[in-house]
Amino acid sequence: MLPCFFVSLAFLLAQLLAKCLAVSINRTIDDTNGDPITGFIPKYSSGWHSDPLQGLCSPCPVQPDESQVFQKTWHDTTNEVPGATLPSVTLEFTGTAIYLFCIVPNTVPNYITVVNLQFTLDNATAGTYQHFQNKSNVFEYSVPVLSLENLANKPHTLVAEVIFGSLVLFDYANYT
Template identity: 30%
Template sequence: MLQPQSRGPLPFATLFITLLFVAIASAASLVNITVDDTFGNPQENLQITYQPAGAWSPGEDCTSCAAHLDTTQVHNGTWHDTTYLADNPPSSPLTATLTFDGVAIYVYCIVTRASTNPFGNSDMTFYLDDVEVGRFLLPPNGDPTYRYSYPVYANASIPSGQHTFMLVNGRSDGQTALALLDYIVFS
């Protein structure tokens, strides 16, 4: 009769390899970091910068802004509001910029398609490391409904490393454009 052979080291080796695989997979998993338009992300010491100075208003405190939102539907109750005026364009682009270290980025705004008060034309161009990587266009159609946490830009295929993302509202050959920036998520 054959006796079963001992396999002493094999279970330990299998367990070790399995644990090593789990550790590597855990270390490689992505973590989403949210950067609020106003509060940034204090844990990562990140903040969105707005240019030119005074061209972006904290929406929740803005008495001259046409957009009046339900703060309970906005991330942290805050957003930044800017309008590119085609008939009186600014001397420099209306930009929101974030420097981050990651492989993916997702930008969320509040949008409306209202024809008046506010004029809900969206016309945003996106740059990653000074290269144009996308555009978001949403013309007004008369619908005054606000859409919250609306993804205006998503890119999950960025090379790993430090990057600078820039949202530019409006363009010199375009119409008046509204941007209501809520938050940015990166991985």
């Protein structure tokens, strides 16, 4: 009888220890450099521009302050063609939460600065985000445009699509 007690006690202690050691870890997926742990790099549809300050988008009139951008990189796109395929970025992660962050411009002369996104997670609608410019010419950095929590701890695919008549500057995502 005594050996069964110790086996049961050892099993219970092992279960308790496993729960105590289960710690959530936050990871970041940069728009350009991706996730340094998994090696995943975001997947972009056509029409996105990367690193505009490094000359890859010389006609881009929207120029945020590089020093305030995560890892000094971002990807941007506009959707100005009615009925065209929506520009999108796809992120893959395993975790229980994801947070997507963008740079949000306000007024830029003669340029669209409305931000309008729709999201799907694992092929199911997961939300929208809208920002209408104000009269300032201030950029807002690390703006949370999507926050999804209490997800099953399994692999997920998040797709962010840019709706017609908007500009998006994707910076990074965090997941847990």
